Every structure is written in C-alpha cells, then in structure tokens.
Amino acid sequence: MTPFDLVEPASLKEAIALIDPDDPDVRPIAGGTALMLMMKAGVFRPTRLVSLRRLRNGLSQITSTMDGELKIGAMTPLTAIEHSSEVKRAAPVIARTMRRLANVRVRNVATIGGALAHADPHMDLPPVLIALGASVSIAGISSERSMTVEDLLTGYYETALAKNELITELRIPTQGNSQAVYFKVTAGSVDDWPALGLAAAIVSEGDTVRSVRLVVSAATSKPMRLTAAERALNGQIANEVHLKRVADIAAEEADIIADIRGSASYKRELLRVFTARAVRAAMEPRGAPH
C-alpha cells in the first residue's frame, strides 16, 4: 500500500469539511474492510483518508420509534445489527441474512453506512433493505437530505452520494404484516459471493398477495426491483400457475450480467426458480423455517 495521511475529525461537520469533493484520492473510511481491499489491490491509492471512527458514539444507535420505525446509525457495525433484539423484532429477515453475510470478522468491523456507500452489487443487505422499503439520511456540507436505499444505489459501485456527503442513518419503516425473505444463491462453494440474490417482502391474506416487493441482486449491476413481476403478482392468488408466470416475467425483465459465477442464461434460470421459491417462502405462515 502507498502511504497516506489519516485525519480523525471529532464531528460530522468537520469530517465532511475534510473531504475535498474534487479530489478522488481523498475518501472517508469507516470500518475500512471494503476500502482496505481496494487499497491493497492497488485500485485505490489515497493521499488522505478521513476516519469516521470518532463519530461512532453519535452514529451507532439502534432505536425503534413508537410507530415501529427502526433507526440505525450509519456507524453501527453489522454484528450489532445482527444481534439487536429490536432489529429481530422489527425485521427478522435481517438477522437471518446476516448469518451468511461475509464472515463474523468482517461483520464485526464493517458498518451499515460504509456498506451502503460502497454499493457492491453482490452484497446481501441492499436487496433486503430495498424490499423492506428502507431509506437513508444523508448529511452534506450545508444540508441534509433523505432518499430510499433503492434510489441511493444508482449503479455498479455507484451511489447518489456526492463525494463529500455521508450517510448518517438508515431507517426501516414498520413492516406491519409484511413478511420478508432473502435467498442468497451461490453457484460454487457454499460461502461464495452470490451468483444471484433475491429478496421478497409480501403482505398476504391467505393465498392472495396484497402487496409485494421483489428485488434481484448480484446478477445485475445494482439491486433492482422486479417491477413487472411485482405488478403481475400484486392482488393475485399465488398459485403455481401464477407463480410460474410471475417467475418467467422476472427472468425476462432483469438485465442479467454474466461473470465467473455463472452465465447470464444460467442466472436467468436461477432468477426464475428463486422468484417462485421466494414468493412461496414469504407467504408461509410466520415462523415457518425457510
């Protein structure tokens, strides 16, 4: 690694001020897992890193409001989210997803804000958060704004963040009767990056789908809502005939990318199969294992 300057601001304002939006060699560092990989690979050679560590105290809270909305500080390490009883209550799919997310050591260090800002399309949490309708608060040099995670992730390792903006908080709206599942489909070793990720959040009444969000990830340049498939499923009875049609629509609508983990044709088949499996799983009576 090439040597760099490390600064450790004590406040959010100070941190943002230290990131020069026009200098690509200056970046914020939270847990550092993603950034270290890039630096060691020589893909990113910083002149300066702005450490966010001293901001932890203010930005690592997990709270739920009276309405059941969950707020998670951006500097919260993934394991804290994984083991939080509040998160388990509000959105049990998150804890389940965490079990196979990277490994324990990464989860102990990586922060939710850092993960979202990194925008690696293979990550497990973004499709889940999109299915849950999550949004983020963003602090800039003189303003704050908010957007959905879906809007935040704009492309392959690309976000809507300005260079000198920092995510401060993740918010997950109350899920009510929605039940969410996530399938991490690996095509080689069991604990590989997924060839396909599929998250589904469904409110169902018996066999009928009242509302649905379907999100594909890993096989696409960024996590994508399968909106045509959602439209085909919404309000319908989820019988095998419908599910097959919805699955076919999902397989056709996604822009699938081939890579070493699978050809586009194969991933399309996975998408077809797992759309149906995810819908079925999300419609199981609560508490049934999947």
Add this chain to the structure above:
Amino acid sequence: MKAIKPQVGHQVGRSLPRLEAREKVTGRAEYTHLMQLPGMLQAKILRSTVAHGRIKSIDTTDAKKIPGVFGVYTSDDIQTVIPDPYYGPAFHDQPILAIGKVHFVGEPVAAVLAADPHIAEQATQRIIAEYEELPAIFDEVEAAENKVLVHEELKPAGTFADLKHLKGRKGTNIALDFRLRRGDVDKGFASAAHVFEHTFRTQKVLHLALEPYASIADYREDGVTIYSGAQSPSFVRTEIARLLSWPENRVRVKVPYLGGGYGGKLYIKMEALAVALSMLARRPVKVALTMEEQFYTITKHPSTFRIKSGIDKDGKIIARKCEVWWNGGAYADVGPRLTQKSGFTASGPYDIDNVSIDSYALYTNLTPAGALRGFGIPQLVWAYESHTDMIARALKRDPVDFRKQNLLHDGRPQATGTILKNAAIEKVLDRIAERLNWKKPFDRGQGVVRRGRGLAVALKAVISPTTSVAVVNIAADGSATLYCSTVDMGQGSDTAMAQMVGEVLDMPAESVRVVPRDTDVTPYDMGTLGSRSLFHMGHAVRLAAEEARDKIAALRRELGEPEGSNAPLGDLFRKKYGMQAGNIVGTGIYKPDYIPPDSSGLTTNATPFWMVAGSGVELEVDTETGHVRITRLINVADVGKPINPKIVETQLSGASLMQLGFSMFEKMHVDGGQITNASLADYKIPAIHDVPPVMENMTVDAVQDNGPFGAKGVGELATFGVSPAIANAIDDAIGVRLTELPMTAEAVLRGLYVKNNRPLGDD
C-alpha cells in the same frame, strides 16, 4: 490435558498426537514467510502482462529513484552473477527472471529490493516494460499440433536419464511423450463385442497453500544459506550449487515448518531468485509472495484424456487405449516426470490384456504446471473411472460387479507388466460398496430433489527409483535424535518417523527429537512428494535405528554386560568414556530396486509399492438449479499397516476435501492468457460449509510386505476417486454425465437441459 503416558515398545500403530502440536496451537511454529533476518531486504516482483512476447525494453529509471529502493534488477543483472540462470527438475528451461521473452502472464520480469516491502511494491509500479506480443497457445490438444510454438528449443536437464533424448529438440511443444504398448489394442477392438470411447477434461487449479511461497537467501562469498518452505531441500541444494558452479557443501538449505505444500513447494520456486538477488545486493534477501502471486507460480496440470475400451461379450475389458494430453504451462517443472510416471497406470486398476497408452507433456503459454497431490493420477482416475462406470451403465451391468469382474489382483500383471503385489484393490472396492449399502435398494426420489450414489477405485505406482538417507544419533544419556530431510508440511512425517525410531530402539516416540531440516545436518532425501516418504524415508530411518541398536548391543558386549542386560544407555556411555560423553550413530540408506520401462513402456519392476484407494458418494441434486449436495463421502484406502492410525485418517479426510474443491467449483479462469480470478475472493477453496455432513475415512486390513513395519504412504490416496465417484453419483441420480471438471451447479443444470432437449443459451 489428558496425560499421554509414553509407552515403551509398540510405538508403531499408536495414534499419537503430532510431536509439534504445541508449537502449532500456540502460534509459535516457524514458517519462512514470517521469518526476519537482520539487514534483510524484501523483494517485490514485476510480472509480465502478456502471455507470449519479446521483451522490447525494461525501463527501471523511475523505479530506482524512489527513496528507500535499494536496487532494481532484470535478467541482465542476474546474468552477471549467474551466467546460465535456467533451472528446473526435468528441464533447465525456467529463467530466474525472463530473458528476451516472456512465456506466460505473470512471469517474473524484474525485481525491486527495499527494506520496506511497501516501497518495493510501489517501485515495481514505476518500472515500464514493453513487449512485442507473439501468438500464444493455451489448449493442450491444440498445442500438440505445434502450429504456435512456446519455446524455440527444448532444454532437458541431466537429472533424469530417460529425458536425455529430448535435448535440442526444436519445433515442438511436446516436452515429453510416454508410450506404453501391451498386446495389440487394434486386434482387441476388432474382436470386441462393444467399443466405447469418451473424452474427459480437467481444469487448471492450484495448491493455494495458506503460507504463500517464500524463500530467504543469505549469500556470503564462501557459502549461501537459504531458508525456504521447500519440500525438497536436498534438490534445492544441488540445484543452487549447480547454478553457482559450487560444490554442494557450500549451499545450506534450512526448512522450518511449511504452511501447506501439497506438491507446490517442490524443486525450485523462489530460491534461485532470492539467491541471485542476495548475490547482487550482498545482503539477505527475502522473496515472499502474496496469495495472488501464487496463481503465477505453479498449478495443477489441466488435461484431456481420450479413452477407448473394447469389451467382449462376457463383459471383460479386453482392450483399452489411452491418450492423455497434459497442459504443462510455460515451463516444464516436473511435468515430464508426471507425464511419464502417471502413464504407468493410465488404464486403471483393471486386468486388460491389450493396452496402449500415449501420454504427452505440452508446453502452453500459461502459468507452469507441476506436482499437485496425486501427481496426475486424479486426472487419470477422473477419466477412467467415469468411463468404466459409463460402460457398466451402458451394458446394464451393476457398476460394482462390472469392476469386480475386471479388477486387477495380486499376482496378475499390471499394464506395465509388473506383477501386482500388496494391492488390496478388491478389498477397497468391497468396503466402499459395503459402506454405501450398495446391495440395498436406493431411493432416488421423485420430486425436485433427486438422489444418487457412485464410487470409484484407483491405482498409482509410487515414483521410483528414489533415495532416502537418515541418521539416528544416540547421545550419552541415551536420548535419541533423528536427522532426515523429509519435510513435515502437516502430514505428520516427523511423528511417524519418531514412532519408527521408538519402535526399533524401544523408547517412546515423544522422546525422539526430530531435528528441523537443514542440509548441513540432515542427509540426502529425494523429496517429500508422491506419498513416498513413509516408505522410503521410513526404511532409511528404520535402518538407521537398527544400526544404532546393533551398535548399542555391540557396546554392551564390549563392556561385558551379561546377555539380556538392560542397564541404561547412560551407564554404558559412562563406562566406555568415563563420563557423559560420546555418541552412537546409525545411518540408513534406502533406494528400492527399479527397472526403467523399455521403449514400449514395459518393465517388470515399475514400482516398490502400489497405492490403492477409492471413494464412494451419496448425493442430492436440485433439478431446478443444478445444485449438488454431497450427503455422504466415504474414503477407503490400502496403507498396509498404519503407523499412526489417527494421522492416516486425517490425511484421507483432508485429501478428499481438497479434491472436493477441485471436483465441484475450483477453476482458474483464463481469458486470453490472463487469469481473471487470481484471489481468494474469486477463487473459492472448500470452507467449513462445504464439508459433507457425513464423512467416513478408513483403511482396509492389509500389509505391505516390503514396507517399513508393513506400512506404505497415504498423503495422496484420497484424492484419487472423489471426482469420478461424484460424477457417477450424479449420473445415477439424474442421468446426466459430466465429462469436464469442475462439476458446478451450472454444468449440472446445463446437462439436465440438454437431456431434456431444451439447452440453455450460451451467453
């Protein structure tokens, strides 16, 4: 800690924990990659970015200017200290740094030395190398057509007598061709009731030891000391001595523990570069690679094996023709040996009158291929046990019965003509079948998930002839020390050797000190490879201990001790030398007999022992996704009488898990010669979730008559049958036959879709 009471006598057969256990669990075991020497400089390597090209220029000016850089070196510099810097165990074809041309992406082209490895790394980024690209060849079968040549001329070494005829050969990528002809296959095929021909392929994979390659050289005017994670320190010594035109005794090679070897750390890897740089810098130099750089160092041989069998009306295999193309990469390394030696058993553990084997070592413009656990055998077994199974199924024969009908037995000639002895092939096959409940009906399922079972058995001829020397030194207090150059890389050789010394000298194995490898101290050994050490070094150790024991007995007689006296050794020494002084030294040298094959590949003494093993598998296939889940993996082997049963069991288990990765998902993705997945992020090796829920590892009751204490080697055995057992089980489950590795979920699903006549697209 549960007290392990040292036992006297009966050291062989004990499941004693490894002698070096404490060092390993406390993190204090020494490994070359972690070593520091005072004044040491660290090397970082600039590597070729093209697969084949002429080096037009290498501009090191900017690199040299970086503060902290000690020096920047190319082959021009190397040649000022080592004029002929080509090395290799079979061919002297690999230059320390590329000379004139590069032959594969990743080939070392220049090196930077600095005390700070970060600075050295930075400096490599500033070196500008320009290449004139040349046509490159990557496929082994295509390479054999010799339309695109990798090298202008072949450069065999003198090390192996049977390669001399290749010297100076031009116009070819074929580094070696081995042929075996037994009987007349054409006649056999002509008279056969059925003829089957299939082609199988294996992919490029690699060892990926968790301790990457590392060597440190400390060059002085009168000698050089090399610290290296080397599996063959004696070879490093002779080869470095040759490169320096020095007598052997001026080269010292010290080997601590290895963080994995698996065949990758054999012969010369980074040692020559470290020595050359140390000569140029007059400082100790460490060359320690990253995980990524391992992809550019040495790999397994990809292969294509076309196999054809003729079966008579009674189901007997009467003819088998084998053609094997080995993809050796840009430099020969030990590929030619592998090509020849594996050729002996390419037709499998079957009793076939007419056999024809052609085995070709090919140069291609890829990372060199060398020895990897199995030494070519897993690739051969992949083909012949898939092929044999396919034949059985096509003839509607039970796969076990069909094999039994055709199996080789002791007393029968193997394909080379050597009579089989102490090869418990049928016992192994029967045990696998028994553990799989083969005779019982098996429910293959009706729904999305289907189940299947399969098995495979294999035969290898241990490499011969090779030499091992050992010395046992008894100190004046009776304590024993063993000096031998067998390298413990986790396979438990130190422990096994100590057990053998203890057995002969009637002392607990734990009390025997096995010194770390050091060619100033530990005598010659051909190398720790090919599962040879337990047998060969075991004999040398046994002989050394026996000589020491005989000398002790002679000393007792000399001192007038009554017959059968067991006065402590310390008393004997004191009597003889007047104080606690003196030594008794025993030496053992072992080299088995061997008759090299004639021009038809035939010999009546191909090997001192046969290696026999097999695997059985039960698995599930998700027919919607192609995912395969192995539910049971059974490994059975003939190791003669195990020296340390627990270590034997873990060697079988570990080898099969490594082979599982090679079977199911490991693959170096190469695109125009570029490796696109050169890291553990994109090249996955088996992790804890990949382990089958049920694994059984066992040995059959057997004795190796000519083995030390009836034993023979185990390290590679459980790599042999895993891949075809899985393919056979997949075929059993869903009627899809995979003929290429790895057997990914996508490969399985594609196979299913082809079978159902709606093949998947190509994108």
Add this chain to the structure above:
Amino acid sequence: MRSSARTINFTLNGRSVSVNVQPHHNVVEMLQAQFALFGARESCGQGLCGCCTVLVDGRPLSGCLYLAVFLDGTEVVTVESLAPTGKLDPVQQAFIECGAFQCGYCTPGFVLMTKALLEQTSDPDDEQIRDHLSGNLCRCGAYPEIVNAVKLAARKSKAGSTG
C-alpha cells in the same frame, strides 16, 4: 506523498503498550514488526481466510484489513496470550487431542475464533460452530477435526469453570 506516523496506546495481551505506527500499516505488520508476534499471519490479504485473526475489545477481526492506528485505546488479544506460562488453554488442548490441524498455518486463527465463540456461547451446536467458523479456511481440510475440537473445548471449558 508524506505520511504521518503517530503514537498509539493500547493494551496488548494484558499489557499497556505504546508504539509508533504509519497510517498505512495494518495490524499484522505492526504485531510482527514491533512485537515479534507471529501467530496472526497475513495469508489471503482479503479477510477471507482468518489466518490474521486478532481479538479487539473481545471481538475477532481480520488484522490484515485493519489499520494499526485504529487500535488506539483498545484491548488487543493475540493467540500468544493463551498460554502465557506454558500451560495450554483448554481450546488449545482440545485442538491437540482432536488432531485439529495439519500444517498449522491457520490454527491460531481457528483457536482465537473458538475462544471468542465460547465466550459468547458456552455450548454451541454444530450449526453455530460452522456459521461462526465459516470465514476461516484450512487448505489441509481439517474442518471435521476442528468442529470436534470446538465441542471438546466447550466441554473442557465448562468442566474447568465448575471446578
């Protein structure tokens, strides 16, 4: 490109230490160069193999991906802390008894991860053990023995604590 070396203060295996580090140095480099502690090793360099495992404030992390400067003010534990007087920790004893290593390069990582697991869950089941160790690689393939060692270590630790 100037770099700003700084002094960091932390507790290392129970002792207060103070050391000068460059921002671009990772924990493994620092432990090896400044403290001659080699139990944590950089192998994959990507946080995927676990050979570089250290415990920071009780939590295992990959030393190869953690900047040394981030250790300021923390409690760091390496494998060398487990047998300070030579008497092996129950986890280490269990690994030996179960033959849960071959070449040993990954072993300190597995031992520390096991220590951390048993602090958190005194009697983990197979699934918990595998999930916890899913990011530790053993190329020699000693996984089955390692799982047995973790279970034995759990029993030993329990027995020890009730003694």
